[in-house]
Amino acid sequence: MxxxxxxxxxxxxxxxxxxxxxxxxxxxxxxxxxxxxxxxNPQGLLGTAYSPGTGAPPLEGTGDNGQPLALSDFKGKAVAVFFGFLNCPNICPTTLAALERVRQTLPENQRQELISLLVTVDPKRDTPAELRTYVRYFSANARGLVIPASQLRDAAAAWGVGFEYSNVTAPDRYDVNHTTGVYLVDREGQRRVVWDYTQLNLTDRIASDVQTVLR
Known part of the structure; x- marks a missing residue:
């Protein structure tokens, strides 16, 4: 062998x-x-964190009270920004309801520090007055913003948001497909994190993100 x-x-x-x-x-x-x-993401935020020092692109238009409104007007508070429209069948009302649950989960002394801001991607149909009725149904701290159609697409693109009109059957009858993320802006006007729509049911985790950003 x-x-x-x-x-x-x-x-x-x-x-x-x-x-x-x-x-x-x-x-x-x-x-x-x-x-x-x-x-x-050293703070372990739930959503996708932005690099430190990422400023929030400007948002300016007419607020839900009919007066000029800009994102910068909320400096000193945290703002949850998302883009939607009033005829949205599910995503937009679900988002507003989820953000209000988050706000109610915060300690009482922080609840006034979180603003939900709905930027309409349908300025042709959504009036400031209608936006006010809509957003205030969900939260006393929610606001609506109408950006002129001529400026809207560029403003949305700066946030990485896209939208398109579909199923057009009449000048005022159509659907709007749009990006569904929610962008959290801190007190200094910096974008800190974006939550995917599918994460919005994680109320405690998102509330923890908000508290981290409010510190």
Whole structure:
């Protein structure tokens, strides 16, 4: 019987070496991704965190009281900004209701520090007065903003928001498809985090994000 030298018996086969290298590469990639996530989101916010110093793009138009209104008018408070419209069948009312649950979850002394701001993507149909009735149904701290149609698309794009009109059957009969994220702006006017619509049912986690941003 021929004996195999010990050095040959323990030599890894080519496929074993390839597998080991692949596993090491995956581990390194995961470690790098985790490190990047911690550096970008050191406070462990639920949503997707923005890099420090990311300013909120300007939003200016007519408020739900018929007077000029700008996002900068809310400096000193946290603002949950989202884009929607009054004829929205589900996303927009669900979002407003979810944000109010978050506000009610905050300690009483912080509840007035969170504003929900609905920016309409349907300025042709949504009037300031109608916006006021709509948003105040959900919260006394909710506000509505109408940006002129000529400025709206650029203003929305600056936030990474898109929208389009579809199923047009008449000048005032159509649907609006739009981005559904909610953007949290801090007291200094910095974008801190964006929540996906699917996260809005995580009331306690989102309230924790708000409290972190309010500190």
């Amino acid at each position: 021929t004996l195999t030298p010990a050095s040959q018996a323990i030599r890894p086969r080519p496929w074993q070496r390839s597998l080991t290298l692949a596993l090491l590469a995956v581990a390194a990639l995961l470690s790098a991704a985790l490190l990047y996530s911690r550096l970008r």
